[in-house]
Amino acid sequence: MTEHVDRSEPDLDGxxxxxxxxxxxxxxxxxxxxxxxxxxxxxxxxxxxxxxLRRHREDPAFARLADAVAAGLGLVVLEVSxxxxxxxxxxxxxxxxxRMGDYARRAATDSGDRFLHGLAHxxxxxxxxxxxxxxxxxxxxxxxxxxxxDAFVRQACRRLEERAEEQGExxxxxxxxxxxxxxxxxxxxxxxxxxxxxARRPAASxxxxxxxxxxxxxxxxxxxxxxxxxxGTYRTTARYQLQVRDLAGAAAMAELLDLGIVPxxxxxxxxxxxxxxxxxxxxxxxxxxxxxxxxP
Amino acid sequence: MTxxxxxxxxxxxxxxxxxxxxxxxxxxxxxxxxxxxxCTAPLHDLDARKANLAGEYSVYGMAEIALAGIDLVTLNxxxxxxxxxxxxxxxxxxxxxxxxxxxxAAEHERVARWVLENLINVGSVDRGFRAVYGTFGPDGAYxxxxxxxxxxxxxxxxGGSVYLRTTDEAVNVLVGALDTDVTSAQIxxxxxxxxxxxRGRLADAQLAAEQAxxxxxQYSETLRRALxxxxxxxxxxxxxxxxxxMIAEALDHVADRYRHENAILTNIRRARDETEEPEHKRRAAxxxxxxxxxxxxxxxxxxxxxxxxxxxxAEQDRQAFATPLTSSGTDLYGHLLAPTxxxxxxxxxxxxxxxxxxxxxxxxxxxxxxxxxxxxxLTPPLEREHLGAExxxxxxIATPDDSRFSEEQLAxxxxxxxxxxxxxxxLSGLLAEARRTGDSDLAYLVAxxxxxxxxxxxxxxxxxxxxxxxxxxxxxxxxxxxxFGGADLVVGTALLDAAGMAADRTEAA
Numbered sequence: 001m002t003e004h005v006d007r008s009e010p011d012l013d014g015x016x017x018x019x020x021x022x023x024x025x026x027x028x029x030x031x032x033x034x035x036x037x038x039x040x041x042x043x044x045x046x047x048x049x050x051x052x053l054r055r056h057r058e059d060p061a062f063a064r065l066a067d068a069v070a071a072g073l074g075l076v077v078l079e080v081s082x083x084x085x086x087x088x089x090x091x092x093x094x095x096x097x098x099r100m101g102d103y104a105r106r107a108a109t110d111s112g113d114r115f116l117h118g119l120a121h122x123x124x125x126x127x128x129x130x131x132x133x134x135x136x137x138x139x140x141x142x143x144x145x146x147x148x149x150d151a152f153v154r155q156a157c158r159r160l161e162e163r164a165e166e167q168g169e170x171x172x173x174x175x176x177x178x179x180x181x182x183x184x185x186x187x188x189x190x191x192x193x194x195x196x197x198x199a200r201r202p203a204a205s206x207x208x209x210x211x212x213x214x215x216x217x218x219x220x221x222x223x224x225x226x227x228x229x230x231x232g233t234y235r236t237t238a239r240y241q242l243q244v245r246d247l248a249g250a251a252a253m254a255e256l257l258d259l260g261i262v263p264x265x266x267x268x269x270x271x272x273x274x275x276x277x278x279x280x281x282x283x284x285x286x287x288x289x290x291x292x293x294x295x296p
Numbered sequence: 297m298t299x300x301x302x303x304x305x306x307x308x309x310x311x312x313x314x315x316x317x318x319x320x321x322x323x324x325x326x327x328x329x330x331x332x333x334x335c336t337a338p339l340h341d342l343d344a345r346k347a348n349l350a351g352e353y354s355v356y357g358m359a360e361i362a363l364a365g366i367d368l369v370t371l372n373x374x375x376x377x378x379x380x381x382x383x384x385x386x387x388x389x390x391x392x393x394x395x396x397x398x399x400x401a402a403e404h405e406r407v408a409r410w411v412l413e414n415l416i417n418v419g420s421v422d423r424g425f426r427a428v429y430g431t432f433g434p435d436g437a438y439x440x441x442x443x444x445x446x447x448x449x450x451x452x453x454x455g456g457s458v459y460l461r462t463t464d465e466a467v468n469v470l471v472g473a474l475d476t477d478v479t480s481a482q483i484x485x486x487x488x489x490x491x492x493x494x495r496g497r498l499a500d501a502q503l504a505a506e507q508a509x510x511x512x513x514q515y516s517e518t519l520r521r522a523l524x525x526x527x528x529x530x531x532x533x534x535x536x537x538x539x540x541x542m543i544a545e546a547l548d549h550v551a552d553r554y555r556h557e558n559a560i561l562t563n564i565r566r567a568r569d570e571t572e573e574p575e576h577k578r579r580a581a582x583x584x585x586x587x588x589x590x591x592x593x594x595x596x597x598x599x600x601x602x603x604x605x606x607x608x609x610a611e612q613d614r615q616a617f618a619t620p621l622t623s624s625g626t627d628l629y630g631h632l633l634a635p636t637x638x639x640x641x642x643x644x645x646x647x648x649x650x651x652x653x654x655x656x657x658x659x660x661x662x663x664x665x666x667x668x669x670x671x672x673x674l675t676p677p678l679e680r681e682h683l684g685a686e687x688x689x690x691x692x693i694a695t696p697d698d699s700r701f702s703e704e705q706l707a708x709x710x711x712x713x714x715x716x717x718x719x720x721x722x723l724s725g726l727l728a729e730a731r732r733t734g735d736s737d738l739a740y741l742v743a744x745x746x747x748x749x750x751x752x753x754x755x756x757x758x759x760x761x762x763x764x765x766x767x768x769x770x771x772x773x774x775x776x777x778x779x780f781g782g783a784d785l786v787v788g789t790a791l792l793d794a795a796g797m798a799a800d801r802t803e804a805a
Contacts, residue, residue, distance in 0.1 A: 039658055047517060069645055075658070090660055096658035100649065103656070108458050115641055118648025121655050122636070126628040130528040145692070146450050154628075170327060172441035175428055181442075183644035184637040189444040191423035193452045195381055196417070206422050207452050220657030231452050239657075248655030249626040252636075255650040261635050 020067060028052060029066040033073065037096070038087030039221025039239060043085045056080050078246055081262070083138075084238040089247060104217070106204070111179070112186050119187060120213040122151045122252065125244045128236045135245050138238070144223075146231030149210045150192055157184040207231055327431050331443050334427035334798025335465050337611065338447060339363065342414055353407065355396045364391050369448055370462045378451050378459030384444045385409055414449045416460075425449065516597045519546055523600070526608055530615045535608055543604055550598045552589065561587050701741050709741045713766055713787065723768070724775060743780050746787050757792060765790045 034053040035041060043049045057062045057080070066086070070077050074094030090096035100117065101108035107117050126150055128142030129135040163185070164171045173181035187206060194202045201208040214234050215221045222240035227233040235268040342358035368387050372379035375599070376531040387410040416425055424446040433439050452479060470731040522539055525532050533539055561584065568580035626632065636647045701709075715721060723746050730739040749768040757765045768785040775784040 024759055026462060034588075037658070039657060089654075092653065092660075095661050097653065098656045098659050100652060103652075111641065115645045115648055118652040119636075121629070122633055122648055122651045123723065125655060126633045127528075127535075132627045150452075155492050155717065156634065156637055170431065170441065172327075172429075172443045175440040175442050181642045182637075183641050185444070185640050186641060189422050189424055189446075190539040191446070191449055193458050194418070194423055194450045195458045201452075205423075216656065220659075222657055243655060243657060244628070245626070248651050249632065251627060251654040252632050252651035253626065255647045256632065256635060259639070261639070261644065 003272060021061070025062060026069070028055070029062060029069045032056060032066045032086050033069045033088065034073065036070070036075075036077075036088040040045060040219075041085065041221075043082055049085065050082065053080060053085065056086070066188075076247070078239070078242040081238075084242060087239050087242050104212070105124045113204070115186055116190065116209050117181060117213065119153065119183070120149070120206075120209045121217075121248075123149050124213055124217065125240075125248065127152050128240070131245065135241065138241070140241070142241075143233065143238040144214065144227075145229065145233045146207055146214060146234075148230055149214075150206050150231075153187055153206070154192070157188040159182045161188065201231075203214055228272070303784060327429065327441075330429040331427070331445070334425070334429070334443055335445060335447070337427060338415065338417070338425055341686070342411060345414075349410070351403070352445075355399075356392065356407050358394060358407075358411055360395075361388060361392055361408065362415055364388060364448065365408075365415060366462055366466050369460045370466075371656055378453065378461040381412070381458065381460055384460060385412060388412070408583075412448070416450060417446075422446075437758075483550075516593065516600070519543075519597065519600060519604075523604055523607060528609055530611050535612075539604075543601055546597065546601055550594050550601070554592050557587050557591050557594070561591070584625040701737060705735065705738055705741055708735070708738055709745055712738075712742060713745060715787065715789050717764065717789050717791045720786050722773075723787055724777060724789060727780070739779065744783050747782075749787060750785060761794050762792055763794050765792055 001065065017022060017278070019024040031048075033041075035046070035049045035052065043050065043053055056066055061132050063080070066080075067077050067095050070086075074091045074096060075088040076091050077087060080086050088097070100114055104113065104117050119255070124144055127144050130142075134140045134142065161171070164182075171182055171185060173185070186292070190204070190209075191202075193205045195206045196202055203209075203212070211232060214223060214232060217240065218225055220239075222237055222243060223234040224237060225234050226230065303399060339359040339362045342362055346353045346358050365384060365388055368384050369379045372383065385405065385408045388411070389401075392404040392407050393399075396404070406559050419427055422444065424444055427443045428440055430438055430440045445465045446463045448460050449463055450458045451461050504738070512624050519542070522533055522542065526535070526539075562706060564580050564583045564587065568577055571577050571580065619673070625794065632651070636644050639647070709730070712726060717805050724741070726746065727739050728740050730742045745766070746768050749766045750770065752767045754765065756762075766787070768787045768792055771781040771786055773784040
């Protein structure tokens with residue numbers, strides 16, 4: 001497993017005090033990485049984990065060794081701290097990476113479904129950290145609900161539809177070129193939910209897709225489920241903030257820039273309420289409880 | 297043919313002839329009408345397809361049921377939720393039944409459900425409809441386009457339930473255009489309502505009342521959006537002028553409407569009670585329900601309005617007065633989500649794929665050992681018990697009898713207290729008699745029963761139809777007794793009129 005340990009490990013920067021690495025040190029370093037691979041494990045709950053984290057902080061040689069083990073396994077270390085633990089995530093093409101095809105079967109073949117699943121994850125992050133300050137603030141805890149995410153994306157789609165109507169555009173896609181359909185239309189025309197025989201959400205509905213994303217992120221240790229209201233309520237963990245801030249946001253942004261789109265904002269809030277309109281697209285309990293008013 | 301460059305060729309009036317492609321400007325109107333037409337297609341389709349149903353269903357006017365269903369959903373949409381699926385079916389059934397009175401009720405329900413499910417289009421992934429139409433683009437090329445629309449959509453309700461809502465397409469095309477200014481339309485609807493009621497035209501009044509209710513819902517929705525945005529970002533909403541103005545306006549609106557609707561309610565109630573004609577009576581009763589519902593919605597709106605101020609201040613504290621951070625994060629919505637949505641699907645997918653690949657975390661791959669696999673495959677499937685696990689036999693422990701008095705003592709005491717109705721006795725005498733039996737506890741029990749009789753259970757005796765009742769009255773004489781103190785009660789038996797009471801009871805019931 002650790003055969004590539006030494007690959008990305010540069011020589012120690014001349015620290016004379018560090019002794020030679022013993023097999024026991026390597027085992028400890030690998031153990032720390034193994035803890036990091038269990039994202040739901042909390043350092044505060046496991047004494048050995050906490051002890052290894054402390055050693056990582058205080059012993060630079062051990063820290064470098066643990067980072068090297070992670071790198072060799074194809075992991076990216078986001079942060080090592082008592083709050084987030086050994087926050088590691090899969091590098092691209094690593095065996096630990098999540099593939100869309102494994103995530104949702106339909107997404108492998110249907111490009112519309114593939115987009116919907118990806119958009120659900122992006123929307124969850126955007127709602128969990130609505131302001132740039134929230135993403136930057138380590139102490140911030142975001143709250144999202146299944147119905148809230150769906151309502152929020154629909155509202156954004158709605159605004160695009162209105163804008164297209166104002167400009168007299170015909171957004172109906174050409175029949176033989178589905179790939180040219182505007183992305184927002186895919187979400188807007190998918191049903192939000194539906195009655196089924198066994199009283200479960202249809203998996204292909206948008207709330208079904210959002211619920212799947214939230215459940216998956218919970219398994220990744222990124223969210224914690226707090227209740228069943230509004231289709232399921234969740235709050236974010238430190239790891240999710242790190243993941244979105246340091247990796248996902250940047251990767252998606254790079255892709256967007258690659259497409260020649262340079263989003264420019266002047267620091268004014270971008271998440272505006274919808275204009276007054278006569279539509280009645282309300283979703284129950286879509287009021288998004290990021291913060292109860294009683295919270296400090 | 298429509299090329300603008302051809303200026304010096306043939307004069308335009310000579311090239312008139314048949315012109316199938318008059319250009320994009322005229323096509324836009326055509327496209328709009330084509331889309332409007334497409335919205336009615338599912339209704340026609342119902343009547344065309346009823347022949348395919350197993351059974352003889354041609355007596356039913358499916359399009360009529362469908363339009364009635366859309367009306368029902370539109371009017372039953374709630375501020376928080378939508379219309380309930382089963383309720384809509386239940387309300388549709390009378391109309392279905394009227395179309396074919398001879399058929400069984402199960403068939404009526406089946407037809408109602410079939411129509412509703414087809415309006416939702418349950419079979420498709422999107423649960424919607426698609427119509428294909430063609431237009432000429434600006435460059436003169438003919439393009440076939442897909443128009444996707446829904447008539448009734450399903451939205452999640454509280455507690456995981458599913459509610460129905462009519463879409464804008466359905467409302468605009470099938471219910472009638474309603475897109476006018478909320479406030480003025482509300483006032484107009486109410487004035488109309490009042491006039492109609494005064495003239496006794498209840499059918500029209502009901503229509504106006506239903507429209508007024510629709511306006512009320514829209515008004516609340518405007519407010520809900522502003523509050524929701526405030527929770528996300530205080531600065532996104534203008535709390536200096538716009539929102540306080542809107543709240544003040546909305547509070548005025550609520551006060552005004554509340555007064556107005558109460559006046560209307562009084563009027564209709566009078567109309568309901570005075571009118572002789574059963575049809576008018578029924579309509580007036582329905583109107584009362586609608587206006588009551590309007591008042592309920594206004595109250596709901598008002599309570600939300602009152603929450604707005606505290607919510608703003610709390611969010612202001614949280615968002616604006618926190619120490620500003622030096623490093624700024626990405627504006628996920630403004631920088632990522634908003635620019636991605638208008639992109640064509642092929643490009644947008646690249647962005648969401650990138651986010652997905654880096655934003656989902658890691659999964660530890662599962663490695664399979666052949667030995668485990670064999671075990672797994674050979675394990676017989678767990679049989680599920682139809683009746684569940686066996687109930688364990690409850691282990692009962694006999695509780696020791698720790699009563700203060702025994703059954704015999706009670707019988708003896710009751711015997712002592714079984715006094716003739718015309719000869720009440722003093723408690724002191726009863727106690728002396730009880731002590732003569734040699735049982736000291738018996739005197740205690742008699743004293744207790746006598747004190748209890750000071751507040752006789754008249755109600756219970758009345759309900760159970762007792763023949764007589766033990767009572768005790770304090771006439772001021774003090775009890776002289778070595779064990780007990782207090783008043784020397786006069787204990788007696790009152791005879792009750794059991795037959796009379798029974799007659800009373802049946803009358804009351």
